[in-house]
Amino acid sequence: EHLKMLIDKLKKEQALTKEEWVELIEGRNAELAEYLFALAREERHHYYDHDVYVRGLIEFTNYCKNDCLYCGIRKSNSNAKRYRLSEEDILSCCGTGYELGFRTFVLQGGEDGFYTDEKLVHIISRIKELYPDCALTLSIGEKSRESYQAYYDAGADRYLLRHETANAAHYAKLHPASLSAANRQQCLWDLKDIGYQVGTGFMVGSPYQTAEHLAEDLLFIKKLNPHMIGIGPFIPHHDTPFADEKAGTLELTLFMLGLLRLMLPKVLLPATTALGTIHPKGRELGIQAGANVVMPNLSPVSVRKDYSLYDNKICTGDEAAECRFCLERRMKSIGYNIVTSRGDSLNI
Ligand code: 5AD
Numbered sequence: 001e002h003l004k005m006l007i008d009k010l011k012k013e014q015a016l017t018k019e020e021w022v023e024l025i026e027g028r029n030a031e032l033a034e035y036l037f038a039l040a041r042e043e044r045h046h047y048y049d050h051d052v053y054v055r056g057l058i059e060f061t062n063y064c065k066n067d068c069l070y071c072g073i074r075k076s077n078s079n080a081k082r083y084r085l086s087e088e089d090i091l092s093c094c095g096t097g098y099e100l101g102f103r104t105f106v107l108q109g110g111e112d113g114f115y116t117d118e119k120l121v122h123i124i125s126r127i128k129e130l131y132p133d134c135a136l137t138l139s140i141g142e143k144s145r146e147s148y149q150a151y152y153d154a155g156a157d158r159y160l161l162r163h164e165t166a167n168a169a170h171y172a173k174l175h176p177a178s179l180s181a182a183n184r185q186q187c188l189w190d191l192k193d194i195g196y197q198v199g200t201g202f203m204v205g206s207p208y209q210t211a212e213h214l215a216e217d218l219l220f221i222k223k224l225n226p227h228m229i230g231i232g233p234f235i236p237h238h239d240t241p242f243a244d245e246k247a248g249t250l251e252l253t254l255f256m257l258g259l260l261r262l263m264l265p266k267v268l269l270p271a272t273t274a275l276g277t278i279h280p281k282g283r284e285l286g287i288q289a290g291a292n293v294v295m296p297n298l299s300p301v302s303v304r305k306d307y308s309l310y311d312n313k314i315c316t317g318d319e320a321a322e323c324r325f326c327l328e329r330r331m332k333s334i335g336y337n338i339v340t341s342r343g344d345s346l347n348i
């Protein structure tokens with residue numbers, strides 16, 4: 001009952017302390033989760049009704065100069081079959097997406113020096129020229145503030161950069177020494193300051209993660225107050241140092257989605273592909289826990305299976321249109337509707 005009181009406190013938009021977050025996470029059970037999800041849905045319906053926003057994800061390169069221990073496209077993975085999409089390929093994905101009703105495109109890729117700022121600015125300008133009514137999101141990792149500014153000036157509207165874990169020591173266990181939690185977080189502040197709508201997020205159940213770490217993630221996110229939060233279970237990839245680690249659970253990921261919805265009621269919260277990968281109804285359950293966004297894949301089917309961050313990723317053999325209609329059906333089956341507006345965040 002004490003834990004229900006903490007959830008009620010959250011619902012009233014009162015901040016929780018780190019100790020209270022830890023209590024909630026460690027003390028959770030099925031009944032508490034149901035209580036949380038009902039309140040999370042109430043908030044979600046209040047601000048976003050039964051609408052589900054769609055983002056067309058274009059995975060344009062799987063080259064990456066980084067070596068994150070969890071990620072299948074890390075540079076040391078010599079088994080990864082590398083690819084890059086040309087500007088024309090990318091524009092053609094946008095065209096397909098536009099026809100299918102997408103009004104947000106997300107360009108996601110590894111940290112790939114082949115795409116210089118000059119090339120990226122050109123791609124961004126072309127997309128915004130051809131599709132002025134669409135929002136353009138970038139998800140291309142850590143760059144200098146000047147680079148972020150250049151993309152913004154070229155027309156990029158939003159930027160996704162998961163902080164991965166707010167705890168510096170935990171961050172160091174998941175990443176090579178060349179990367180730091182501090183720099184990652186600085187990037188997020190820079191992006192916000194420039195004027196991007198910003199998305200952050202973390203993996204649930206990554207190796208060495210504790211309830212304290214998750215509590216720190218929630219506190220960091222509260223402070224950053226992003227427009228979007230992407231979370232999904234960690235899933236091992238067979239060609240990484242974490243091949244034999246356990247995957248994050250559906251249950252904890254859903255619980256974290258519910259907490260995030262109550263903590264930031266207006267935030268955009270995707271039911272991610274990783275969630276759909278660990279359970280056949282993962283994305284539907286995510287929506288029912290408080291999520292309100294889905295991000296189907298627009299990448300050409302010829303390269304889909306090569307953008308392999310983790311094992312058994314869903315949708316790698318499906319055409320964009322199949323995913324679009326599949327998701328439409330899935331959302332309808334639980335009483336929600338895919339909408340085709342830009343879907344800007346109400347969390348401003
Ligand atoms: N399992 C789950 N998510 C992963 N990501 C990278 N590798 C994995 C994995 N093995 C997530 C990271 C990254 C996002 C693009 O994908 O959080 O920010």
Ligand code: FES
Binds near residue numbers: 315318322324
């Ligand atoms: Fe891709 Fe269902 S969303 S096949």
